[in-house]
Amino acid sequence: MRYFFRGGRGMAVGQSDKVTKLQSDRDLLRRPIKQNNSNRLLRFARKDGREVRHSAYSLWHKALLIIFCVLFSGLLALPAFGQEANGLNNVIPVRVGDKVPPEFWTKEHVVYKNGDTLRMTLEHLRGKPFILDFWATWCGTCIQNFKKIHDFRKAVHNQIDVVLVNSDLKNDDLKKIGKVISDSSHFVGDIGQSIVFDTYLKGMFPHQAIPRYIWIDHTDRVRAITGFDFVTLDQIQKMVRRSKGIYW
DSSP states (O other): TTTTTTOOTTTTEEEETTEEEEEEEEGGGOOOOOOGGGOOOEEEEESSSEEEEEEEHHHHHHHHHHHEEEEHHHHHSSTTHHHHHTGGOOOOOOTOOBBOOOOHHHHHHEEEETTHHHHHHSSGTTTEEEEEEEEEEEEEHHHHHHHHHHHHHHOOOOOOEEEEEETTTTOOHHHHHHHHHTTTGTTTTTEEEESOOOOOOHHHSOOOSSSSSEOOEEEEEEEEOOOGOOOOOHHHHHHHHHHHHOOO
C-alpha cells in the first residue's frame, strides 16, 4: 500500500508478456501513453527545471482567438468600403432650408461631355438658381423628363441651370451614359453633359428613389428636394423670380 500511494513504485505496467517493472517515480514518465492527436501534450522547460505541460488543442484555440481579435479590431478601425477615398465620411447631409457648405462649390466632379470626361466644379453656378437632377440610364422616367425640363429652361430663357448627376456606380458605365447623353433628342439639338461616378453629392443629398431634384437658389440655400411632380414651369418661374427679388 505504501508504494501504491507513491504512484505505483514496484508495480508492473504493460500488457500480456511485455511487462515492465517500475523501479522509481521517474519511470512513470517513460511508461507507454496512448497518443491522442486531438489533445496532444506539449512540454516546456522552465528556468527552475520544472516542466510545464499544455494541450496543443487549447493552444490552437488560443491562437485562433488572438488572430480573430486582431482582425476584428482592425475592421472596426477601417472606414466603410470606398467611403474615405471618396470623402463620404466628411459629408454632412444638407436639408431643406440649409445652405450648402463652402466645399460644395470647390469640390471637383468628373463630368461626361462630348464622348470624353473632364473635371469641373460648381463654382460657376454660385449666386444663380439651379437644379441637381439625379438620374440613371436604367431610369426611363429620368430620361423622358430631360426634354421637358429642357423646354422649361427655354421658356425662362435659360435663367436657371440643370445639372445632371449620375451616382449609380453599380449598374452604369461611361458607355451606357454616353449613349443617353449623346442623344440630342433629349436636349432638343443640344448635347448634354452629366456628372458621373458621383458619391459626394449623393452623400450630401441621400435618397433611394430617382429621379430626385435638388433646388438650390441664388443664396446657396436648398429650397426643395422633390420628385418630378414638383418640377413644373410654374415652380421654375417662381425660382427665377425669387433670384431677382420678386416674390409673387
